[in-house]
Amino acid sequence: MANFGVLGTGVVGPTIGSKLIELGHSVMLGARDAANEKATAWAADAGELAHHGTFRDAAQFGNVIVNATLGLGSLAALEAAGTENLAGKVLIDISNLLDFSNGFPPSVGVPSTDSLAEQIQRAHPDARVVKTLNTATASVMVDPSRVPGEHQVFVSGDDADAKASVTDLLVSFGWPASRILDLGGIATARATEFYILLWVQLYSTLGTSEFNIEVHRA
Ligand SMILES: NC(=O)c1ccc[n+]([C@@H]2O[C@H](COP(=O)([O-])OP(=O)(O)OC[C@H]3O[C@@H](n4cnc5c(N)ncnc54)[C@H](OP(=O)(O)O)[C@@H]3O)[C@@H](O)[C@H]2O)c1
Numbered sequence: 001m002a003n004f005g006v007l008g009t010g011v012v013g014p015t016i017g018s019k020l021i022e023l024g025h026s027v028m029l030g031a032r033d034a035a036n037e038k039a040t041a042w043a044a045d046a047g048e049l050a051h052h053g054t055f056r057d058a059a060q061f062g063n064v065i066v067n068a069t070l071g072l073g074s075l076a077a078l079e080a081a082g083t084e085n086l087a088g089k090v091l092i093d094i095s096n097l098l099d100f101s102n103g104f105p106p107s108v109g110v111p112s113t114d115s116l117a118e119q120i121q122r123a124h125p126d127a128r129v130v131k132t133l134n135t136a137t138a139s140v141m142v143d144p145s146r147v148p149g150e151h152q153v154f155v156s157g158d159d160a161d162a163k164a165s166v167t168d169l170l171v172s173f174g175w176p177a178s179r180i181l182d183l184g185g186i187a188t189a190r191a192t193e194f195y196i197l198l199w200v201q202l203y204s205t206l207g208t209s210e211f212n213i214e215v216h217r218a
Pocket of ligand 1: 007008009010011013030031032033068069071072073074076077094095096097098133134135137138139
């Protein structure tokens with residue numbers, strides 16, 4: 001069992017945090033403010049393995065870090081977490097950098113020659129960044145059986161051992177190993193981060209967030 005520092009109090013952070021606790025891990029949910037109401041309520045509900053604090057507290061607590069913060073705030077959140085608290089650790093990046101400043105449909109807040117995952121890796125070169133789960137809605141991330149079929153999840157990262165440990169974690173979430181596709185290095189996160197544009201459109205067209213990609217090859 002591991003200690004996880006989960007940064008983010010939206011939908012994803014508490015969903016991942018609760019799943020990790022169900023699996024027997026200890027979790028500290030991090031926010032900008034140590035007294036964050038959602039984090040406080042989550043920790044009160046989730047049992048003795050659940051804790052809450054600032055982004056920095058959570059990063060200090062975790063042997064493994066999860067970035068589940070708003071994409072536009074992720075670099076600031078991880079700076080607040082402290083690069084020394086990320087060094088040598090697996091950093092699971094679930095964020096998407098959606099920019100709704102010009103309304104719907106949104107744009108992606110990085111040029112297509114870059115990704116938020118790469119920006120995070122550049123800002124924290126000693127962290128072992130693995131991009132994953134950003135292509136599915138939170139409920140499906142931790143329970144892929146909510147969507148029928150042989151649909152997949154993707155991993156991107158430069159550190160093979162880090163990707164192997166994240167793959168084990170995804171298996172523990174219910175993703176069969178055969179449905180976890182390793183896309184390659186961290187630059188391949190561009191592909192999954194830009195998929196969010198299709199994801200948002202499908203959400204609007206299908207009227208549900210519980211769908212996923214199923215890739216077939218000849
Ligand atoms: N929702 C989904 O199902 C889903 C699916 C796939 C990927 N994602 C991605 O996962 C991430 C989390 O999504 P979410 O819907 O759970 O929550 P969210 O509303 O996107 O993010 C909430 C978190 O972001 C932090 N935050 C907001 N503005 C910030 C800033 N300026 N500086 C630092 N931190 C800031 C908040 O901090 P406080 O706690 O202090 O308020 C909070 O912890 C996003 O990047 C999203 O695109 C979400």
